[in-house]
Amino acid sequence: MELSALHELIGKELAGELSAAEGEVLHAWLAQATAEERLVYEETKRYWHTPAPTTVTAADTATALQHLLTRIHDAEAEPRVVAFRPVAPAPWWRTRVAATLAALAVAGGAAFWAFQRPTSEAIIPLSFEEKTTTRGASAKVLLADGTAVWLNADSHLWFPKSFRGVQREVYLEGEAFFEVTPNKRQPFVIHLGAEQVRVLGTSFNVKAYQEDETMETAVVTGRVAFIRSGAEDATSADTLYVTPDQRAVYSKSTAALRRETINSQDYATWSRGGFVFQSTSLTEVARTLERHYNVKVQLANERLRHCRLTGRFRDQTLREVVSVLSLTGSFGFELTNDQLLITGPGCEPTSTVPTVGPSL
Structure with a gap:
C-alpha cells in the first residue's frame, strides 16, 4: 500500500464505500498508528464533515494537494520523486479527500502522514x-x-x-x-x-x-x-x-x-568483518558473497544449489574466499571484476561439503 492507497481507503470509509477486506487493511493500520497519527485521522474525519468553500476549484484542489505532497517530500530524510500521471475519472469522493488533505496540510497535519516502501507490509512514520x-x-x-x-x-x-x-x-x-x-x-x-x-x-x-x-x-x-x-x-x-x-x-x-x-x-561475526557458513546452501552463500563483496554471483548449473558449505572467513578478499572453497574439490570458479561464476558438477540433495576455511 502506497500513501495514495491509504488516502483512498480513508476516502472510501468516509464515503461509506469501504469493503470488508479494505476495512481490515485500514483497521490494521489504525491498530499500529501512534497517538499523533490517530489524532490526525480523527481530524481528517472532522474536516470531511466540514462544508468545503464554494470558491474552491479543481485547479485549487490540485495545487493544494501538490503543496501537501511537496511538504511530505521535503520532510523525508532522503528525497523521493513523486510522479503524477493522468488517471481515469475518479469517484465523487476523491476530490473531497484531496481538499480534506490540503486543509490538513494548511493546519499543520502533514507531519502525520506515513509512507510505505512498495515491497514492505509495514507503514513507516514519515518522521523516521x-x-x-x-x-x-x-x-x-x-x-x-x-x-x-x-x-x-x-x-x-x-x-x-x-x-x-x-x-x-x-x-x-x-x-x-x-x-x-x-x-x-x-x-x-x-x-x-x-x-x-x-x-x-x-x-x-x-x-x-x-x-x-x-x-x-x-x-x-x-x-x-x-x-x-x-x-x-x-x-x-x-x-x-x-x-x-x-x-x-x-x-x-x-x-x-x-x-x-x-x-x-557466529552471528556477531559479520559486524567484526567476517562471516560464517554452517551447512549453508550454496544459494545462500552466493547471496552473502554478493552483498559482502558487491559482485554478481552465478551458479553454472542447478545441481550446485544442493551443495552446502561450512566455513569461517575474516578480512579476506573474494578471490581468497572462493579459492579456499574450491579446495573441497566440488567447485571451480571464474572471477572477473564484477562477476563470479561458480562451476562444477554440483551435489546430491543431501550432500554436505566438509568444513573449510580458517578459524576466526
Whole structure:
C-alpha cells in the first residue's frame, strides 16, 4: 500500500464505500498508528464533515494537494520523486479527500502522514530517519536511547530521533546486529514487514532480506520474542521465545516458525568483518558473497544449489574466499571484476561439503 492507497481507503470509509477486506487493511493500520497519527485521522474525519468553500476549484484542489505532497517530500530524510500521471475519472469522493488533505496540510497535519516502501507490509512514520547501506558496505547507528545497531550490507533501518510512547519502535529490511539498551518500561520492537521482534534489553542478530525465503533472529544475550503476523501480543501461540545460542526461523512461504540451536557468536561475526557458513546452501552463500563483496554471483548449473558449505572467513578478499572453497574439490570458479561464476558438477540433495576455511 502506497500513501495514495491509504488516502483512498480513508476516502472510501468516509464515503461509506469501504469493503470488508479494505476495512481490515485500514483497521490494521489504525491498530499500529501512534497517538499523533490517530489524532490526525480523527481530524481528517472532522474536516470531511466540514462544508468545503464554494470558491474552491479543481485547479485549487490540485495545487493544494501538490503543496501537501511537496511538504511530505521535503520532510523525508532522503528525497523521493513523486510522479503524477493522468488517471481515469475518479469517484465523487476523491476530490473531497484531496481538499480534506490540503486543509490538513494548511493546519499543520502533514507531519502525520506515513509512507510505505512498495515491497514492505509495514507503514513507516514519515518522521523516521532512514539509514541505508549499499552492497559491499556496512554501518553502525547509535539510537537515541543508546542502543547500538550494526547494519549489514544492502540493508535499510528506519528509526525516530527520540523514542516516545509505550514502545521503542524501528523498522528493518536486511540484516542488523542489535545491542539494545535495557528498559523494562519501554520494550524495543523491530518491525520486519508484518512480523516483529520484541525485546527489553539484549544483544541479537536479525536477518530479514526481502529476497530470502526466511527471516531469522539469533540471540547472543538475553531473551527475544519473534512474533508472527497476526499475533496480538507476545503471549500468543504465534510468538516464539529464543534465548542465547538459539535462533528463531520463520518461513515466508509456509508461515512455519521454528527454534534451532546455534553458536550465537557466529552471528556477531559479520559486524567484526567476517562471516560464517554452517551447512549453508550454496544459494545462500552466493547471496552473502554478493552483498559482502558487491559482485554478481552465478551458479553454472542447478545441481550446485544442493551443495552446502561450512566455513569461517575474516578480512579476506573474494578471490581468497572462493579459492579456499574450491579446495573441497566440488567447485571451480571464474572471477572477473564484477562477476563470479561458480562451476562444477554440483551435489546430491543431501550432500554436505566438509568444513573449510580458517578459524576466526
